[in-house]
Amino acid sequence: MSFSVAGTRQDTPACAEGLIHFNNAGASLMPRPVHKAVLDHLQLECDIGGYEAKAQNDALLERFYDAAARSVGGKRNEIAFIENATRAWDMAFYAFDWQSGDRILTSRADYSSNMISYIQVAKRYGVEIDMAPDDESGQIDVTALENLITDRTRLISLTHIPTNGGLINPVELVGKIARRHGIPYLVDACQSVGQMPIDVEEIGCDMLSTTGRKYIRGPRGTGFLWVRDSWIEKLEPPFLDNHAATWTSVNDIQIRDDAKRFENWECYFAGKIGLGVALDYGLELGVTETWARIQTLSRSLREGLSALPGVTVWDKGERQCGIVTFTKKGVAPQTIQSELAKHKINVSLSSRQLTRDDLVAADVDVTIRASVHYFNTEEELGALIDIVRKTD
Known part of the structure; x- marks a missing residue:
């Protein structure tokens, strides 16, 4: 079996049902064989x-x-x-x-x-x-x-x-x-x-x-x-x-x-x-190949979110992974999560309880966490970015 986005989406029934799953750092979607x-x-x-x-x-x-x-x-x-x-x-x-x-x-x-x-x-x-x-x-x-x-x-x-x-x-x-x-x-x-x-x-x-x-x-x-x-x-x-x-x-x-x-x-x-x-x-599938896909998607998502007025992307480090965290000025993270859910887009929230010292230093209470996987698509990224843009 070799990696293809179409193949992995066929193995992921929720994709055919219109679900956009960006909560893979919480719990991903099991493929059919699993x-x-x-x-x-x-x-x-x-x-x-x-x-x-x-x-x-x-x-x-x-x-x-x-x-x-x-x-x-x-x-x-x-x-x-x-x-x-x-x-x-x-x-x-x-x-x-x-x-x-x-x-x-x-x-x-x-x-x-x-x-x-x-x-x-x-x-x-x-x-x-x-x-x-x-x-x-x-x-x-x-x-x-x-x-x-x-x-x-x-x-x-x-x-x-x-x-x-x-x-x-x-x-x-x-x-x-x-x-x-x-x-x-x-x-x-x-x-x-x-x-x-x-x-x-x-x-x-x-x-x-x-x-x-x-x-x-x-x-x-x-x-x-x-x-x-x-x-x-x-x-x-x-x-x-x-x-x-x-x-x-x-x-x-x-x-x-x-x-x-x-x-x-x-x-x-x-x-x-x-x-x-x-x-x-x-x-x-090949971890090297799927990792490259995850990096490409997360980089594109960070760039798209960073271009939106009022949006701050909080990810740090010399190297970054498939987890993308962000906030929008004047809009509660819970509001954005709720609006995304109305469009069958799953994200999660990351609070101070999870990494207290780190988030206290940044003076951030809660961030929105969108975590991509190799079966996600550029079109799905665009749907998330568009809703974040419109939510106020």
Whole structure:
């Protein structure tokens, strides 16, 4: 299968119904093969039972690990299926035995759930949070980040693409710093896997989390965690069950030696199959080709919006992705979102709650977030721009 806009739109039923979907950074639209895979497994559970369906579709369930490993350049034993990106990130973060005086090095634009976790361990264990500043372009200042490292820096944790804009943080440069100082490195790739080529070796991270529902175009309630094999046995998951560990004697257990130690015995099996199909679907299209398409569309959308009177585009960074955030002077973002919805155009809103420090500094409460995908068209961009122009 090779990439074509027409082909991917044929695989996306909502496109034929006139829906214009610019909420791919929230939840994208599943292509037909993914939808079918999920429904087929659910039907099998209905027909023969959940345990029996799992046994019959074991090969499809195992296919997920190979697809996930290929999508990030890792190995299948380094992959854990987790119900969402936040819980995948949590399973790595809370696996550290935090001690008073430990320091976490992060950015101003890290996701709210991650920041909440930092603050929780800071309050619970006396951990310190070091927040590296931005450089002139708005991305993380890698020189300043390195200067913040001390002998108590326990973890470098960075969001690759923040939720509130088009910024792509230079995670590869941070990876070189982490390796140079021998500090473990956790990357939140919730918005980047499926959108752009990802290679954990090029990034230089030790842990990476992502979701299924966004640019991968998988089902909701799915995600995965990648952990470098040299780090798996150094991290004890915050909780274990009889899938993650074996009860070896009355008073002892043996934790798995692969990344499945971070999984649960019970999971969304239909979603796991669907996520594997979605990952393979994107890989077969060619991530390099689809990423080029996303960049072209988002660049065109930024240019079109920037040309409108009163409109400000808020995206920062030397490199930008498919997320486009903007406001219009004198018009509430909620009003624009509502007007777009009347014309079957989906966008979302990004508030201070999601990246508080970053948006407070910009003195912005809420922005409109339009996130494009490879199946979107120039005509759809024009429809959004036209409505924004007319809305007051």
